[in-house]
Amino acid sequence: MLALDRHDSAAHARRQRLIRIAGYTAMLAALAIIVLPLLWIALTSFKTRGEVYTQPVTWWPGSLYLDNYADATSLIPFWTFLRNSLLITTILGTLKFALGILTAYALVFLRFPGKTLVFVTVIAALMVPNQITVISNYALVAELGWRNTFQGIIIPLAGVAFGTFLMRNHFLSIPAEIIEAARMDGSGHAMLLWRVILPASRPTMVAFALITLVNEWNEYLWPFLIADDYRVAPIPVGLTFLQNNEGLTNWGPVMAGTILAAIPILIVFIILQKQMIKGLTSGAVKG
Incomplete structure (x- = not known):
């Protein structure tokens, strides 16, 4: 009986751990969906026109091009x-x-x-x-x-x-x-x-x-x-x-x-x- 209780406790702990992992994964996915477009907008505001249309696409600007704000x-x-x-x-x-x-x-x-x-x-x-x-x-x-x-x-x-x-x-x-x-x-x-x-x-x-x-x-x-x-x-x-x-x-x-x-x-x-x-x-x- 004691061994069965320990097995149930271990299974319960694994389920809870999987639920937490799934929750954190969903939260990170939602955060990425929200944050990544905002990050792209912010980084693009410092890019030159050539960097915006370069292929392949680059996330980070070569330098802070502040003329965009002007x-x-x-x-x-x-x-x-x-x-x-x-x-x-x-x-x-x-x-x-x-x-x-x-x-x-x-x-x-x-x-x-x-x-x-x-x-x-x-x-x-x-x-x-x-x-x-x-x-x-x-x-x-x-x-x-x-x-x-x-x-x-x-x-x-x-x-x-x-x-x-x-x-x-x-x-x-x-x-x-x-x-x-x-x-x-x-x-x-x-x-x-x-x-x-x-x-x-x-x-x-x-x-x-x-x-x-x-x-x-x-x-x-x-x-x-x-x-x-x-x-x-x-x-x-x-x-x-x-x-x-x-x-x-x-x-x-x-x-x-x-x-x-x-x-x-x-x-x-x-x-x-x-x-x-x-x-x-x-x-x-x-x-």
């Missing part, structure tokens, strides 16, 4: 594109954040006719790809005379189906006892939201804000259709002007511009990530 900011009005992206992302992020929280609060804590229908509409909006509404939105924006304007880019993108769904599910998880205690203390809707709901929802709000900012910063299709020139075009659209359609694209400046464009949103990600960790560790509710 070209990326001089061949196109890069800083104007960057300013436009900052403006569009800030306004859109603020609108979506505020509308998502207020809509979710209404769906959870208010009673009004058609509340279920509103929530079903939100779910339906999540299932409809944005590309399906491009033609109708474009026709409406053109009819309003909003082509090549900031409002023409911002307003059609201001829907908050995802944020509403995310925040609603979190609000439903807040203990009912806390809500009732706040109401017994005389808290109205504004005080309940500001003093009770939002402090208890900090990690989810930060995740919502981070996802929203990243998505809006990288938005390409709709601004590409609406913006005619550099005056309102964001940085993803601006980078396309670095490509040479008459011949071989000089990918060095394109990759350098991509790196420069990623820096602001990377900084925001790092800042919000710290706030998310702080919220997860200090935002717990004690009974």
Whole structure:
């Protein structure tokens, strides 16, 4: 019996070891899929045009060719594109954040006719790809005379189906006892939201804000259709002007511009990530 128990323990240990190896292998494979393209972009931004098109392909540049970064900011009005992206992302992020929280609060804590229908509409909006509404939105924006304007880019993108769904599910998880205690203390809707709901929802709000900012910063299709020139075009659209359609694209400046464009949103990600960790560790509710 003792020998059988030892055999079972050894088999169990081998299974656990194989599971760990398989898990680490899958994690490394996923990491490689994510990191290798980013590494290729970063290395290509320091290559000369000849090194980009050399055969066989080489990963490492012969030297740090910094002229790509100078070209990326001089061949196109890069800083104007960057300013436009900052403006569009800030306004859109603020609108979506505020509308998502207020809509979710209404769906959870208010009673009004058609509340279920509103929530079903939100779910339906999540299932409809944005590309399906491009033609109708474009026709409406053109009819309003909003082509090549900031409002023409911002307003059609201001829907908050995802944020509403995310925040609603979190609000439903807040203990009912806390809500009732706040109401017994005389808290109205504004005080309940500001003093009770939002402090208890900090990690989810930060995740919502981070996802929203990243998505809006990288938005390409709709601004590409609406913006005619550099005056309102964001940085993803601006980078396309670095490509040479008459011949071989000089990918060095394109990759350098991509790196420069990623820096602001990377900084925001790092800042919000710290706030998310702080919220997860200090935002717990004690009974």
